[in-house]
Amino acid sequence: MDKQRLESILEAYGAAPRRWPASEREAALQASARWAEEIGGIEAEARAIDAALARSTGPVVDAALRDRVVAALSAVDRAATGGTTGPRRGLRPAPRWGLVAGLAAACFGGYSFAALLNADLAARRYEAAALAVVQGYDDPTLDVPSPEAHR
Amino acid sequence: MHPEPEQQDPDHDLAARIRRGDPAALQRLVDAKLPRIFGFARRMLGDAGDAEDVAQETLLRTWQRAPDREPGGPPLDAWMHTVAMNLCRDRLRRRRETYVEVVPDLPGEGPGPVARLEAASDADRVQAAIARLPARQREAVVLCHFQEISNIRAAEMMEISVEALESLLSRGRRALRALLADLMA
Numbered sequence: 531m532d533k534q535r536l537e538s539i540l541e542a543y544g545a546a547p548r549r550w551p552a553s554e555r556e557a558a559l560q561a562s563a564r565w566a567e568e569i570g571g572i573e574a575e576a577r578a579i580d581a582a583l584a585r586s587t588g589p590v591v592d593a594a595l596r597d598r599v600v601a602a603l604s605a606v607d608r609a610a611t612g613g614t615t616g617p618r619r620g621l622r623p624a625p626r627w628g629l630v631a632g633l634a635a636a637c638f639g640g641y642s643f644a645a646l647l648n649a650d651l652a653a654r655r656y657e658a659a660a661l662a663v664v665q666g667y668d669d670p671t672l673d674v675p676s677p678e679a680h681r
Numbered sequence: 682m683h684p685e686p687e688q689q690d691p692d693h694d695l696a697a698r699i700r701r702g703d704p705a706a707l708q709r710l711v712d713a714k715l716p717r718i719f720g721f722a723r724r725m726l727g728d729a730g731d732a733e734d735v736a737q738e739t740l741l742r743t744w745q746r747a748p749d750r751e752p753g754g755p756p757l758d759a760w761m762h763t764v765a766m767n768l769c770r771d772r773l774r775r776r777r778e779t780y781v782e783v784v785p786d787l788p789g790e791g792p793g794p795v796a797r798l799e800a801a802s803d804a805d806r807v808q809a810a811i812a813r814l815p816a817r818q819r820e821a822v823v824l825c826h827f828q829e830i831s832n833i834r835a836a837e838m839m840e841i842s843v844e845a846l847e848s849l850l851s852r853g854r855r856a857l858r859a860l861l862a863d864l865m866a
Contacts, residue, residue, distance in 0.1 A: 586807035
């Protein structure tokens with residue numbers, strides 16, 4: 531590993547080897563021993579930033595949050611997709627796929643019924659127009675569609 | 682690119698147990714991952730209430746979707762962090778929209794941001810400095826420095842190259858050095 535790469539690692543990941551890329555850790559440790567003097571300033575700066583960030587201790591999870599999460603997870607019925615009943619704090623509800631499927635089925639059913647009704651009306655109009663021709667009178671409101679249209 | 686060897690998921694057993702719905706695994710999942718995910722969300726969002734919501738939703742999704750997770754997929758911890766990160770992004774986006782529309786910056790009402798930063802505790806000041814980073818730099822620093830997620834995994838989660846991740850990390854740390862200069866003296 532060259533000095534430039536070692537400097538890049540220190541600037542990106544800091545001075546703690548455990549945060550360095552695993553595949554380069556060993557080589558970086560050797561390089562850091564080899565160029566200890568040359569990289570001293572960069573390493574010291576990386577260590578100082580690490581120390582400043584270490585003043586931010588991790589937030590503590592209180593018992594109320596833990597209990598709420600356990601209750602929420604315990605209330606999940608994994609057999610029914612998305613079925614949760616646990617206490618939640620201002621969270622978006624999961625999508626109700628059963629309702630979505632029901633609405634889609636209703637829409638398809640309505641469309642099919644309308645199509646059948648339309649076909650039935652067209653057939654009746656054709657019959658009326660054909661009867662008018664056979665009986666010798668002409669109704670201008672009745673146009674005679676091609677019989678092929680009903681096949 | 683400096684790839685790391687693929688490692689087995691250290692949470693392999695826990696992941697298998699929650700996939701089976703083992704009730705004891707539920708407690709183990711909460712104990713092992715809630716502090717970690719809450720800490721991640723807290724640093725990403727700055728607000729404890731929002732972080733609690735994100736942590737709860739992340740664990741809920743983990744438990745709900747466990748049967749659907751492929752055994753050979755991303756490690757449990759990385760998968761959970763990805764869920765949490767996306768939830769944090771949603772919250773930050775909504776927050777920006779709300780703040781721009783509703784909350785004007787009122788000069789002269791109480792101490793300014795610099796004075797507030799100086800008055801806060803060291804931990805609060807570090808948190809405030811993290812909050813001032815651009816979003817992508819903040820994600821990179823929180824994932825790699827605080828959560829100690831590997832560079833390759835973090836780059837995958839952020840959908841960028843390792844080189845791009847390193848650039849974000851370097852710029853983020855330079856910005857933090859400037860913001861926390863007196864803590865480093």
